[in-house]
Amino acid sequence: MLEQQLINGLTLGLIYALIAVGYTMVYGVIQLINFAHGEIYMLGAFFCVTFITAAGLPFYAAILMAILCCMLCGILLDIIAYRPLRKAPRLAALITAIGMSIFLQNVALIIWGSRSRPFPQSALPPFFREKALVIGDVSLTWLQLFIFAVAIIMMIGLYLTINKTRIGTAMRALAQNKTAASLMGINVNYVISFTFALGSAMGAVAGILVSVYYNTLYPTMGYTAGVKAFAAAVLGGIGSVPGAMVGGVVLGVAEALGAGYVSSLYRDGVAYAVMIAVIIFRPSGILGRSVVDKA
Amino acid sequence: MRAKNWTKAVLAACLLVLVCSPAWAQKIKIAVAAPLTGPAASYGENIKSGVETKVEEINAAGGINGVMVEVAYFDELCEPREAAVVAPRIVGDKDIVGVVGHVCSSAHLAALPTYVRMGMPVISPTATNVTISQQNKDNQGRVWSFRNVYLDDYQGYFLAHYVKEILGLERIAVFYENNDYGIGLKNAFVAEAKNVGLAIVGEEGYVKGATDFAPQLTRLRGGNPDGLFISGYYNEGALIAAQAENLGMNVAKFGADGLDNVDYINLGGAAANNTYMTVPFLAEAAPEQAQDFIKKFEEKYQRDLDWMSANAYDAAGKFAAAVAAVGTDRTAIRDYLAGINSMENAYIGITGATYFSEIGDPEKSAFVKMVKDGAFTAAPKQMQ
Numbered sequence: 001m002l003e004q005q006l007i008n009g010l011t012l013g014l015i016y017a018l019i020a021v022g023y024t025m026v027y028g029v030i031q032l033i034n035f036a037h038g039e040i041y042m043l044g045a046f047f048c049v050t051f052i053t054a055a056g057l058p059f060y061a062a063i064l065m066a067i068l069c070c071m072l073c074g075i076l077l078d079i080i081a082y083r084p085l086r087k088a089p090r091l092a093a094l095i096t097a098i099g100m101s102i103f104l105q106n107v108a109l110i111i112w113g114s115r116s117r118p119f120p121q122s123a124l125p126p127f128f129r130e131k132a133l134v135i136g137d138v139s140l141t142w143l144q145l146f147i148f149a150v151a152i153i154m155m156i157g158l159y160l161t162i163n164k165t166r167i168g169t170a171m172r173a174l175a176q177n178k179t180a181a182s183l184m185g186i187n188v189n190y191v192i193s194f195t196f197a198l199g200s201a202m203g204a205v206a207g208i209l210v211s212v213y214y215n216t217l218y219p220t221m222g223y224t225a226g227v228k229a230f231a232a233a234v235l236g237g238i239g240s241v242p243g244a245m246v247g248g249v250v251l252g253v254a255e256a257l258g259a260g261y262v263s264s265l266y267r268d269g270v271a272y273a274v275m276i277a278v279i280i281f282r283p284s285g286i287l288g289r290s291v292v293d294k295a
Numbered sequence: 296m297r298a299k300n301w302t303k304a305v306l307a308a309c310l311l312v313l314v315c316s317p318a319w320a321q322k323i324k325i326a327v328a329a330p331l332t333g334p335a336a337s338y339g340e341n342i343k344s345g346v347e348t349k350v351e352e353i354n355a356a357g358g359i360n361g362v363m364v365e366v367a368y369f370d371e372l373c374e375p376r377e378a379a380v381v382a383p384r385i386v387g388d389k390d391i392v393g394v395v396g397h398v399c400s401s402a403h404l405a406a407l408p409t410y411v412r413m414g415m416p417v418i419s420p421t422a423t424n425v426t427i428s429q430q431n432k433d434n435q436g437r438v439w440s441f442r443n444v445y446l447d448d449y450q451g452y453f454l455a456h457y458v459k460e461i462l463g464l465e466r467i468a469v470f471y472e473n474n475d476y477g478i479g480l481k482n483a484f485v486a487e488a489k490n491v492g493l494a495i496v497g498e499e500g501y502v503k504g505a506t507d508f509a510p511q512l513t514r515l516r517g518g519n520p521d522g523l524f525i526s527g528y529y530n531e532g533a534l535i536a537a538q539a540e541n542l543g544m545n546v547a548k549f550g551a552d553g554l555d556n557v558d559y560i561n562l563g564g565a566a567a568n569n570t571y572m573t574v575p576f577l578a579e580a581a582p583e584q585a586q587d588f589i590k591k592f593e594e595k596y597q598r599d600l601d602w603m604s605a606n607a608y609d610a611a612g613k614f615a616a617a618v619a620a621v622g623t624d625r626t627a628i629r630d631y632l633a634g635i636n637s638m639e640n641a642y643i644g645i646t647g648a649t650y651f652s653e654i655g656d657p658e659k660s661a662f663v664k665m666v667k668d669g670a671f672t673a674a675p676k677q678m679q
Binding site: 113 | 501565
């Protein structure tokens with residue numbers, strides 16, 4: 001049973017991790033907690049399904065199109081809602097983010113209606129539902145393996161982008177000191193747009209994977225996922241990309257074990273208890289650097 | 296002295312005019328209090344489509360005594376807090392003759408005191424929690440809140456007998472939603488399960504909107520159940536069924552009216568097969584006059600008629616019948632509804648004949664339907 005719970009938790013955790021990196025990157029670069037990120041995740045799922053049902057695209061093409069649309073939404077979100085407030089107090093941007101979250105949720109309710117809808121099964125590769133591995137009581141489906149693979153590939157790609165490319169260097173520079181970076185000739189707005197696009201792409205993939213895994217998507221799905229991913233980002237040390245990955249997985253596993261061994265009613269409670277414990281005993285998060293006061 | 300007499304006369308005349316003026320107000324409004332947005336919005340949509348259809352029908356036939364009927368929608372998100380806010384607003388609108396709602400038992404319980412205190416007749420098409428009937432009488436012992444749906448304890452009791460005697464199940468794993476509906480239903484089932492000799496291998500709770508049930512299912516699987524009782528609604532129920540199948544649990548699923556929606560099959564896929572549920576309304580068993588309505592509804596909304604819509608349709612119908620008979624006075628409407636109290640003067644709707652007990656609960660029978668080959672069908676064996 002423990003092995004099965006670990007697999008359950010890992011699947012959930014990798015998805016949290018994908019959303020959490022979006023939070024953490026934006027926070028790292030402009031110190032904004034983008035609460036509308038959960039809605040990008042929701043939009044990813046809806047775009048993908050719409051491309052399949054309305055445009056008749058095959059599964060993988062629909063994923064690509066949904067990612068592109070979400071990247072665009074992320075960039076627009078920044079330009080419309082956050083860029084005008086770049087110099088305003090941080091609280092103003094935070095409130096705007098919450099407002100955008102509610103706004104996007106209701107836009108989705110108007111466009112797609114309130115009912116939960118299933119993911120079009122006929123578009124999925126048929127092997128997804130088959131068991132890849134059964135050892136005694138433990139079973140693992142191809143879909144779960146697919147989620148593992150996609151999440152890990154995306155995260156390696158992200159890691160390489162941030163650490164090995166020019167734009168990644170620019171992002172890291174911005175995270176350290178925005179003014180100094182702009183003095184060095186970095187186009188600040190371009191880098192921020194790129195960060196939003198990258199985070200939104202990860203969020204979109206997470207949304208699609210979740211809607212395939214649970215075979216359900218609904219306009220309010222971004223809220224809880226967003227809060228959980230935010231918790232994961234804080235857990236790992238907000239602003240740290242590897243931290244968000246570790247935080248997501250830790251949170252997912254803690255939740256599965258909590259639900260499986262303690263009480264299923266406390267599963268969210270267990271997740272937040274872990275987060276609170278980390279904040280108390282290691283305020284900078286698992287992988288976060290301790291902040292040295294500038295003054 | 297003379298002046299005073301004169302004032303008195305005018306007052307008396309005014310009173311006379313008031314009393315004798317026709318009972319027909321300019322407007323007849325029926326309120327729908329339901330979750331129209333938020334996570335439970337799809338239940339609200341069911342209620343809305345039922346009431347909407349009934350009111351369109353009435354207006355197409357010329358209204359009630361020539362007055363067109365309007366529907367006023369009040370969104371309460373299925374949340375007790377919101378329901379308590381909405382209720383006084385409904386009571387304050389003097390054109391409203393009655394409320395169809397609320398959907399969720401918790402929301403209904405929160406709004407109930409306002410209706411009872413302020414004298415507003417209300418018929419809930421869906422709230423099945425047991426404790427409601429203890430709170431719907433005012434100081435004079437008059438019932439203001441009626442229900443068009445049977446109670447959780449009856450469904451739980453019925454299910455325990457059905458799965459043991461008809462399906463022959465032995466070991467049951469229980470999933471319940473952590474709200475008044477899920478807990479009430481589960482408690483009634485578990486209590487009766489002991490009497491009929493069913494073994495309960497485990498009980499797991501969840502909150503509305505949860506999507507991941509694998510950890511709880513993994514734990515329940517260890518108890519080797521042959522039946523899975525889902526005491527909740529169809530959105531989560533479908534996910535529970537699907538994830539149980541993913542974990543290799545090949546069990547019969549069963550639940551109550553909360554599961555009854557075509558989305559249960561859409562979301563659950565193949566895993567939805569072999570699910571049994573009690574319903575207050577079964578199209579196959581519906582009276583003849585209902586078949587026409589069923590066809591019209593399915594054409595208009597492009598989905599199967601669900602029991603929520605059917606009950607809401609009948610609830611609106613009861614208000615319409617009351618207004619047609621006694622006018623728009625709320626107390627008179629209440630008296631009319633309370634008078635529907637035996638089989639002889641039952642209201643004949645599309646869900647069959649309904650009448651209320653003296654505490655406002657309906658006398659209705661339960662039907663069992665099942666999912667077979669990806670579609671709802673009447674269960675081969677019914678139990679009476």
